[in-house]
Each structure stands twice: as structure tokens, then as C-alpha cells.
Amino acid sequence: MELTGAEITVRCLQEEGVEFAFGYPGGAVLYIYDEIFKQDKVKHVLVRHEQAAVHAADGYARATGRVGVALVTSGPGATNAVTGIATAYMDSIPMVIISGQVPTPAIGLDAFQEVDTVGITRPCVKHNFLVKDIKDLAVTIKKAFHIAATGRPGPVLVDIPKDVTTHKAPFDYPKRITLRSYNPVTKGHPMQIKKAVKLLLSAKRPFVYTGGGVILSEASNQLAKLVKQLGVPCTSTLMGLGGYPETDRLHLGMLGMHGTYEANMAMQHCDVLLAVGARFDDRVIGNPAHFNQEKRQIIHIDIDPSSISKRVKVDVPIVGDVGQVLEELTKQLQASKERGDQHALKTWWTQIELWRSKNCLNYDRSSKIIKPQFVIEKLYEVTKGDAYVTSDVGQHQMWAAQYYKFDKPRRWINSGGLGTMGFGLPAAMGVKMAFPKANVACVTGEASIQMCIQELSTCKQYHLPIKVITLNNRYMGMVRQWQQFFHGNRYSESYMDALPDFVKLAEAYGHVGMRIEKPSDVEGALKEAFKLKDKLVFMDFLTDQTENVFPMVPGGKGLSEMILAEDL
Amino acid sequence: MPMRHIISVLLENEAGALSRVSGLFSARGYNIESLTVAPTEDASMSRMTIVTRGSEEVIEQIVKQLNKLIEVVKVADLNEGSHLERELMLVKVKAQGEWREELKRMSDIFRGRIIDVADGTYTVELTGNGAKLDAFLEALDASVILETVRTGACGIGRGERILKV
Ligand SMILES: Cc1ncc(C[n+]2csc(CCOP(=O)(O)OP(=O)(O)O)c2C)c(N)n1
Numbered sequence: 001m002e003l004t005g006a007e008i009t010v011r012c013l014q015e016e017g018v019e020f021a022f023g024y025p026g027g028a029v030l031y032i033y034d035e036i037f038k039q040d041k042v043k044h045v046l047v048r049h050e051q052a053a054v055h056a057a058d059g060y061a062r063a064t065g066r067v068g069v070a071l072v073t074s075g076p077g078a079t080n081a082v083t084g085i086a087t088a089y090m091d092s093i094p095m096v097i098i099s100g101q102v103p104t105p106a107i108g109l110d111a112f113q114e115v116d117t118v119g120i121t122r123p124c125v126k127h128n129f130l131v132k133d134i135k136d137l138a139v140t141i142k143k144a145f146h147i148a149a150t151g152r153p154g155p156v157l158v159d160i161p162k163d164v165t166t167h168k169a170p171f172d173y174p175k176r177i178t179l180r181s182y183n184p185v186t187k188g189h190p191m192q193i194k195k196a197v198k199l200l201l202s203a204k205r206p207f208v209y210t211g212g213g214v215i216l217s218e219a220s221n222q223l224a225k226l227v228k229q230l231g232v233p234c235t236s237t238l239m240g241l242g243g244y245p246e247t248d249r250l251h252l253g254m255l256g257m258h259g260t261y262e263a264n265m266a267m268q269h270c271d272v273l274l275a276v277g278a279r280f281d282d283r284v285i286g287n288p289a290h291f292n293q294e295k296r297q298i299i300h301i302d303i304d305p306s307s308i309s310k311r312v313k314v315d316v317p318i319v320g321d322v323g324q325v326l327e328e329l330t331k332q333l334q335a336s337k338e339r340g341d342q343h344a345l346k347t348w349w350t351q352i353e354l355w356r357s358k359n360c361l362n363y364d365r366s367s368k369i370i371k372p373q374f375v376i377e378k379l380y381e382v383t384k385g386d387a388y389v390t391s392d393v394g395q396h397q398m399w400a401a402q403y404y405k406f407d408k409p410r411r412w413i414n415s416g417g418l419g420t421m422g423f424g425l426p427a428a429m430g431v432k433m434a435f436p437k438a439n440v441a442c443v444t445g446e447a448s449i450q451m452c453i454q455e456l457s458t459c460k461q462y463h464l465p466i467k468v469i470t471l472n473n474r475y476m477g478m479v480r481q482w483q484q485f486f487h488g489n490r491y492s493e494s495y496m497d498a499l500p501d502f503v504k505l506a507e508a509y510g511h512v513g514m515r516i517e518k519p520s521d522v523e524g525a526l527k528e529a530f531k532l533k534d535k536l537v538f539m540d541f542l543t544d545q546t547e548n549v550f551p552m553v554p555g556g557k558g559l560s561e562m563i564l565a566e567d568l
Numbered sequence: 569m570p571m572r573h574i575i576s577v578l579l580e581n582e583a584g585a586l587s588r589v590s591g592l593f594s595a596r597g598y599n600i601e602s603l604t605v606a607p608t609e610d611a612s613m614s615r616m617t618i619v620t621r622g623s624e625e626v627i628e629q630i631v632k633q634l635n636k637l638i639e640v641v642k643v644a645d646l647n648e649g650s651h652l653e654r655e656l657m658l659v660k661v662k663a664q665g666e667w668r669e670e671l672k673r674m675s676d677i678f679r680g681r682i683i684d685v686a687d688g689t690y691t692v693e694l695t696g697n698g699a700k701l702d703a704f705l706e707a708l709d710a711s712v713i714l715e716t717v718r719t720g721a722c723g724i725g726r727g728e729r730i731l732k733v
Contacts, residue, residue, distance in 0.1 A: 122588060123595050127638040130584070147638060180733060181580055181641040306632035309625070 005134050005165035006031035009098065012141040014041045015173045018069050020060060020433050021045070021098075022053040026073025027113060028100025031165040042069075045433065045462060048454040050077050052426035054084020054097060055452070059430030061093050062413045063388060065218060067148050068095040068430065074102055075113030078159075079120065083420060085155050086124035090417025091239060092216055094153035096144045097125075103163035104132055117159045126154030134167035142174050151184030152304040153216055184303060188320035188328060195316045196299045197332045199272055204344035206232040207270035209255065212239030212416070213277015213302060215409045219323035220244065223276065226330045231345065233352055235263040237278050239416040242406035247385075252352065253361075256284040257553045258398040261360035262352055264551070264559040268294055269351075275300040277322040280311045281417075288312060290558025301325045360551050360564055361402055370519050372396060372471040372543045375526075376403035379441060379469060382526040387439035388413065388431045392424035392448030395477035398549045400443040422451030425468065429455060432464040439467070439530060446472040446540075447496050456509035459536050467529050468538045470502060473545045481548045485563075486555075506538035515540045570621040572601070574646040574653060574723040575630065576731050577616040580639040581607055588637050589616065598622065598630055602655075602720030613641065613733070617722040641733055650726045656693070657701045658683075659708075660715040663690040667712060678704045689714060697721070 003011065009032050013021060022045045025033045036044050047053040050072045057068030068088075072081045078099045088095050102111040118130045127147050129140045137160070144156040200206060214223050214236075220243050227234045227250055235255040236243055244251050253260035255267050267273070267285070273296050278284070285291045288311055299316040300308050308317045318325055363373045376399050379387070389404055390413040391397040397414055406412045413431060415423040428442040449470055459466060471477075479494040503513030512535045516525045522541070529537040551562040579585050586605055593600050601619040608615045620630060627645060634643045646653075663671050668690075675682055675692045678700070684691035694704055698721060705713065725731065 118584060119587070122584075122591055179638070182638050304636070306629065306636050310629060313625075 001170070002168040003171045004031065005137055005160065005167050005169075006035045008134075008137050008169065008171050009141065009160065009165065010035040010039060010042060011171055012138055012173060013069060014039070016067070016145050018042050018067075020057075021069045021071050022047055022056040022060075022430065023071030024050050024053055024073065024077060026077050026100065028074035028077075028102060028162045029071065029165075031162070032071065032098070032100070032160075044071070045429070045458070047426065047458050049452065050080035051084050051422065052429075052452050052455045052458070054081045054095070055087065055420075055423050055426035056430035056433070057095055058084060058088045058093050059390060059413055059427030060434050061088075061095055061430070062427070063410050063431040064434045065410065066094070067145055068093070070095065070097045072097065072099050073113070074100045074117065075115050078115060078117040082121060082124065083422075085121055085157065087415050087418045087420040087423060088155040089124045089126065091212060091415065092153050093155065094148040095155040096141070096148050097155060097157045099157060099159050101130065101159045101161040104161045105163070107161065117157070121157050124155075125157050128157040128159065130159045130161075131164055132161065134164050134169040137164065137169065138171060138173050139177070142177050143179065146177050146179075147182065151182070185319050186303070186321040186324055188301065188318045188325035192316055192318045193325065193328050193332060196274070196318060196329060197336060199297055199299060199316060200230065200274065200333070201336065201338045201340045203272035204341055205269060205271040205348045206230065206274070206345070207266050207272070208232055208234035208274045208276065209237075209267060209278055210234060210240045210243050210276045211237040211278025213322045214240055214243035217277060217303070217322040218409070219277070219326055220409045222323050222326035222330065226326050226333070229330055229333055230340070233266055233349070235259070235267065237281070237284055237416070238401055238414065240278065241401060241412045242409045245407040246405040247407055252356070254401055255559075257286070258402065258549050258551065259553075261358050261551055261562060261564065262355040264553065264562060265355045266352055268559040271296050273298045275314075276326065277302060279307045282311070285312065286553045286559050286561070287556055290561070293558070358564070363565065367519065367544065369544045370516065370522060370541055372399050372473070372541075372547055373403050374519060375469065375471060375522055375541050375543065376400050376443065378523045378526055379443070380404045382523065382530055383439050383441065387411070387441050388428075388435065390414065390424045390428040390431060390440070390442045392442075392444040392451075393419045393421045393478075394445045394448055395473070395481065395547070395549050396443050396445045396448075396471040399471070421448040424448060425452050425455045425466070428466045429458060429462070429464050432466055433462070441467045441469050443469045443471070445477060446470055446474065446499055446502070447476045453505075456506065456511060456536070456538070460510045463534070465532070465534050465536050468536070470538070470540050471543045472499075472502070472540050473543050473547065474499065475545060477547075478549070484548070502538055502540040506536075511536040511538055513538045513540065515542065517542045570623055571627070571647070572619065572621050573627050574651065574721060575618045575620060575634070576644045576646055576723060577618065577634055577640055578608070578642040578731060578733065579614055579616060579637075580641065581612055581614045582639055585614070585639045586616075588639060589618075589634070592633055592637065593620075596629075596633065598626065604720045604722050617720070619721050642731055644725070644731045646723045646725060649729050651723050651729070652726060653697045653721050653723045654695050655698055655701055655721045656695045656719045657704075658717050659692045659694065659705070659713060661690050661692065661708065662688060662712040662714055664688050671712070674704070674707060678707075680704065
């Protein structure tokens with residue numbers, strides 16, 4: 001029996017076991033929407049802006065590890081989706097985006113709502129396709145899911161012209177697919193692993209630096225085993241938080257631009273560094289020349305060869321799946337008779353504890369104004385550290401990362417690579433769709449939340465009782481902080497004037513709004529909000545306007561050149 | 569030191585594959601001296617030769633980034649072994665009076681072929697490596713050169729070095 005392209009598209013999604021497609025209709029995808037209407041296996045979630053569709057699919061993917069799916073129309077639908085796609089690309093999130101396109105005979109003629117979607121998205125997708133022939137449709141969608149989910153994951157876009165959705169072909173969804181040009185290596189090279197074992201055992205000041213790759217590869221258990229076996233200190237990047245339990249003593253907190261003193265000092269001064277699924281990003285190591293001033297040997301495990309020796313020269317590269325390689329490493333370490341230099345390790349820990357005793361995340365707990373850090377600490381307590389926390393971008397994001405202690409992977413969901421304001425709320429929708437019973441908090445700022453605030457309407461329609469935690473400092477705080485430090489206190493265009501009354505706004509959307517102005521009300525309000533299990537509560541915390549994020553490694557500086565709160 | 573490298577790429581012969589490669593080079597700021605591409609004996613695949621310049625680290629990244637493109641099947645840096653390099657050039661020259669004889673002789677010396685003869689012009693076809701083509705142009709008086717077109721280099725490994733799937 002022959003099916004239309006629209007039928008085939010929806011059938012493919014069903015075959016892939018897709019639970020939710022986040023999208024927005026339009027002319028070029030009308031036939032696909034018609035097929036969505038006729039079935040109920042794939043539930044469609046109607047957002048209010050295509051950027052949010054992609055962020056929601058992204059949040060779903062980050063929380064579940066499955067491929068997120070978004071569906072948008074041609075032209076403006078596709079261009080609105082680009083920010084979301086780039087966000088997912090920078091953080092290696094598996095996603096399939098289906099976009100409508102003008103009919104094939106109209107392509108290239110500046111047709112109504114025509115843009116070169118494949119051209120526009122090419123630099124920010126793992127791969128993309130334009131399906132010109134109905135015969136290729138099913139196999140292309142199969143390829144898209146395969147490419148998105150394997151190797152280093154990423155978003156894949158499939159652009160489908162309208163006429164292709166009406167053409168007919170027999171439907172045959174391939175069970176498996178192999179591509180001669182795409183075969184990611186998953187098993188680490190045995191010789192390299194052997195070298196790594198030797199190096200780790202010879203270390204005097206070992207350190208384990210872990211990134212988003214640990215989460216993507218579901219390698220938390222393997223990582224914990226290895227770190228505990230060695231008894232060495234470890235750290236996580238912003239993307240890696242939750243990959244190793246933050247409440248464990250061996251974990252020194254996050255590193256990088258706003259990392260802890262102890263994590264950054266250990267990173268700078270270790271003699272053997274094991275980098276696991278991390279990419280030596282500029283926000284992590286600061287100035288590479290400064291980083292290279294200290295001699296250290298680096299072992300780097302990553303599924304993507306191009307991440308290795310890109311910014312920092314590596315001594316022992318291991319290309320492979322992080323989980324598999326860690327497992328092999330641990331096995332060989334256990335089998336080895338040697339135990340490493342325990343005396344040196346003890347001295348190293350003494351040094352680390354000294355750094356740790358600086359208590360770099362301390363802040364004024366007696367303040368009469370709500371300190372943003374305090375809100376996050378209370379959020380952590382009230383949710384017993386077990387919430388899914390999404391965030392937007394700015395100071396609030398850093399405070400959430402610093403003060404919420406993530407013990408499990410996939411609980412911390414933020415746009416690390418692209419730094420996309422507007423990500424938090426739609427991402428939380430995706431998480432809440434996936435885990436309706438879980439506590440989901442979106443930590444945001446009064447500037448960021450306004451970038452996708454229209455999604456409060458989507459939350460109403462689909463009964464998504466998210467808790468929106470707005471740290472309202474009346475400033476684009478992160479911008480203001482840089483202006484204070486590096487631009488002579490000239491707060492150019494960073495004051496958020498004419499803010500709406502968020503309580504009324506939340507109510508207008510059919511939700512509960514709360515304004516919290518005193519530190520003594522913070523805990524009670526949070527408890528009350530989380531008790532309202534079936535309500536979205538928009539919490540507007542009026543926080544200290546001029547609080548800054550510390551520690552901070554200024555741009556162009558080295559990791560050991562942090563500014564600490566006590567320095568000012 | 570930025571060294572000149574010749575990189576050979578086998579890639580799926582699909583619409584858009586070329587722009588993925590050229591897009592990669594511009595997005596990451598890699599240099600392209602020349603780029604040639606055409607289908608191979610297996611029509612499902614194309615072979616591309618890219619001449620680029622970069623430090624060892626940059627060339628390593630270029631090779632890795634090329635490999636990362638989904639449609640790229642194989643990549644080889646020909647500079648890693650001995651290889652051959654050829655480029656084709658067509659030169660239209662003013663060929664009048666005593667110059668006609670002289671140009672014929674020059675073309676013979678460089679093993680060129682005159683492939684079009686008109687009243688006042690010759691078109692010379694020349695193959696060789698880039699340096700040889702440059703040398704031919706330098707040997708000519710600038711005033712006689714009317715037009716030149718070059719293909720850019722294509723390269724292949726010597727002997728047993730084979731790039732194939
Ligand atoms: C879409 C987008 N535009 C601009 C920026 C630059 N930017 C980074 S943080 C920030 C301020 C965010 O302010 P707010 O959401 O209030 O958070 P705060 O820093 O005050 O916690 C801006 C404008 C960005 N990251 N994303």
C-alpha cells in the first residue's frame with residue numbers, strides 16, 4: 001500500500017517511538033498536521049513561538065536522553081527555530097527538527113515563505129537534509145534519528161517540500177541503517193588506555209575534569225567508580241554538573257569562569273589531568289597560554305576526535321565513548337598491582353583542603369535584602385536536591401549552578417555553549433512533559449524570562465505546573481556585572497525598566513503569581529509553591545540589585561587569577 | 569609555520585556536500601588556496617583536492633573537522649607521504665608577427681600544446697605542478713598574456729598509497 005509523504009512522516013515518528021512533537025503549524029506543513037490530527041500516538045505540543053518548540057524538544061532530550069522532536073513550517077517558522085537549533089548544537093543534544101519547505105517546483109523562485117533552510121542551518125546542525133523525492137523520505141528520517149543519537153549527538157534537520165508530503169510511495173521503515181561515511185568510534189584504543197593507566201598511577205597531583213560528555217554518554221556510574229577507586233579530586237563543567245555527585249567530598253564543585261577556588265586551583269596545579277567528555281572551552285580554562293604555564297600531562301577521553309587537541313595539546317588522546325572507556329580504564333586499574341603514590345596524594349589533598357577552606361561561595365547571610373544565592377540554597381533544601389532545574393542565562397544561571405548541588409545526571413538543564421536567554425521556560429516544559437510527577441523549577445532573571453514568556457500560555461494549555469523562580473534584580477545582572485568590573489560602572493542599557501507586574505501577568509495567563517520581598521519569606525513561599533502540585537507558580541523574588549557572581553576569572557586571565565568576593 | 573598541504577577528500581556525491589566543505593573552511597577561518605572536485609569512477613562518490621596552508625595543529629584540525637562531516641567518507645593529507653600533484657592551465661596569448669614563432673617554441677619547451685589557433689591569438693594548454701605553471705607565465709612577456717584559467721591542483725599518492733573505500 002502506498003502512503004503520502006505526510007503519512008510517512010508521521011508513521012516514521014511513530015516507528016521511532018516519539019512521544020511528543022513540539023511544533024507550530026503553517027502552510028508548508030498542513031498535510032503533516034492533518035496526519036497528526038488523525039492519530040494519537042505522537043502527541044503534538046503546540047507552543048507559542050518556534051524557538052520554544054525547539055527548546056522544549058531540547059529540554060525533553062536533555063532530561064530523558066532520548067531524541068527530541070520539533071516540527072515547524074517553512075520560512076519564518078524555520079528561521080524562528082534557528083536559535084533553538086544552534087543552542088542544541090552547541091551542547092550536543094540529540095534532536096530531529098522537521099521543517100516544511102515550499103513545493104519543489106517553487107524552490108529557488110523566491111516563493112512565499114521560502115528560505116534556504118538547509119543553507120541557513122548548515123553551520124548549526126550535526127547534519128541536514130532536503131528531501132526532494134518521496135522515495136527517499138522514510139530512509140532520510142531514519143538516517144536523521146540515527147545521526148542525531150549516535151556518536152557525538154546533535155540536532156539533525158529534515159526539510160520536506162510541501163509537494164513531497166502529498167506524493168505517494170510504499171512505506172517501509174528500515175529497522176537499522178548503516179552509512180559508509182559515518183561510523184563513530186566507541187571503543188577506546190587499548191594501547192592508549194594502557195598509557196593512561198600508567199600515567200594515572202604515576203601522578204602526584206591527579207585531577208579529573210569532567211564535562212557534558214559524561215551526561216550524554218550516561219557514564220555517571222563508571223565515572224564514580226573510577227574516581228572513588230583512585231580517591232582523586234574531580235570537578236565538573238557547567239555542562240557536566242550532576243555527572244558526579246556534588247555532595248561527595250571528592251568533588252570540588254564546578255570549575256571555570258565562575259568555578260570554585262579549589263576546583264580552578266586544582267585544575268591549574270595538577271600534574272596529571274584526566275579530561276572526560278569535556279572540551280577545554282574558553283569559559284573553562286580561561287587564557288590557554290596561562291593554563292599552559294604549568295607543566296602537566298593530559299589524558300583526554302572524547303567521542304569526537306576534533307575536540308581533542310583543539311585548544312590544548314593533549315598527551316594521551318583516547319577517542320571513544322566515555323562510558324566504555326572509563327569502564328575499561330577502571331578494569332585495568334583494578335587489575336594492576338600498583339596503587340599510585342599514596343603519600344603524594346595525601347599531600348595533594350592537604351593542599352586542596354586548604355584551598356577549599358577559603359569557602360569561596362560564602363556570602364552575606366544576614367542581609368536584609370534577599371540574596372539570590374539564598375534563594376537557590378532554599379530551593380535546594382525545599383526540593384531536597386531532587387528537582388529538575390532549568391535555567392536561562394546570566395547571573396541567576398551561575399548561582400543556580402553554584403548553589404544547587406546536583407547529585408544526579410540530567411537534572412541540571414541549561415544552555416551552556418550558546419548561552420541562550422529564553423531557554424529556561426520552554427526547556428522546563430519539555431522536562432515536565434517527560435516527567436509529569438517530578439518537581440521542575442526554572443531559575444531565571446527578569447530579562448531572560450521575557451524572551452519566551454509567551455510560553456506561559458502553552459503551560460496553561462498542557463497543565464505544566466512548573467515553578468518559575470525569577471531572581472529579579474531589575475538589571476541584566478551579568479551584563480551589569482561586566483560593566484561594573486570592566487567598563488567603569490557605566491551601566492549602558494542594562495537596566496530593566498518598565499517591568500511588568502509579574503504576579504498579575506502570571507494570573508492573566510491563568511497561573512499563580514507570588515512576589516517575595518523579604519529574606520524571611522523565601523523559604524515559606526517556596527514551600528507553599530511546591531505544595532501547589534497542579535499549579536504553575538511564578539515566583540518573583542526581589543533580590544539584591546548589585547550582587548555579583550564570585551569567584552570570577554576575568555576574560556583573558558588564567559584560572560588562578562580569580563577575583564573573589566573577599567577581594568572587593 | 570604555516571605549511572602548504574594537499575588534502576584529498578572522498579565524499580558522497582550529493583547536493584550540498586561541496587557547500588558543507590567550503591562552509592567549514594570559512595566558518596572556522598581555514599585558508600583555501602584551491603579546491604577542485606569531480607565525480608570518481610564510482611559515480612556515487614566525488615573526490616576533492618584542497619590546497620591549504622596552516623600550522624601542524626591547524627592541519628590536524630582541518631583533517632578532523634573534514635572527517636566529522638557526515639558525507640565525508642575518507643580524508644588523506646597527501647603531505648604525509650610522497651605524492652604527485654598536477655594542475656591544468658589554459659593561457660590565451662597575443663600571437664602576432666615574430667611572437668607567433670617565439671610562443672610556439674616557449675610552449676614546446678614547457679611541454680604545452682597549442683589547442684586553438686586564431687588570427688591574432690594562440691590558446692596554450694599546460695599541465696604540471698603549480699610552480700611549473702607559474703614559471704611558464706613568468707617566462708612570457710606580461711603584455712602578450714590575454715587571459716589565463718587554472719583548475720587548481722589535484723593530487724594523488726605515489727605507488728601503493730591508495731585512497732579508496
Ligand atoms: C538571546 C541573548 N541575548 C543577549 C545575551 C547576552 N546576555 C547574557 S546575560 C544577559 C543578562 C541576563 O539578565 P537576566 O535574565 O535578568 O539575568 P541576571 O543576569 O540578572 O541574573 C544578557 C543580556 C544572551 N545571553 N542571550
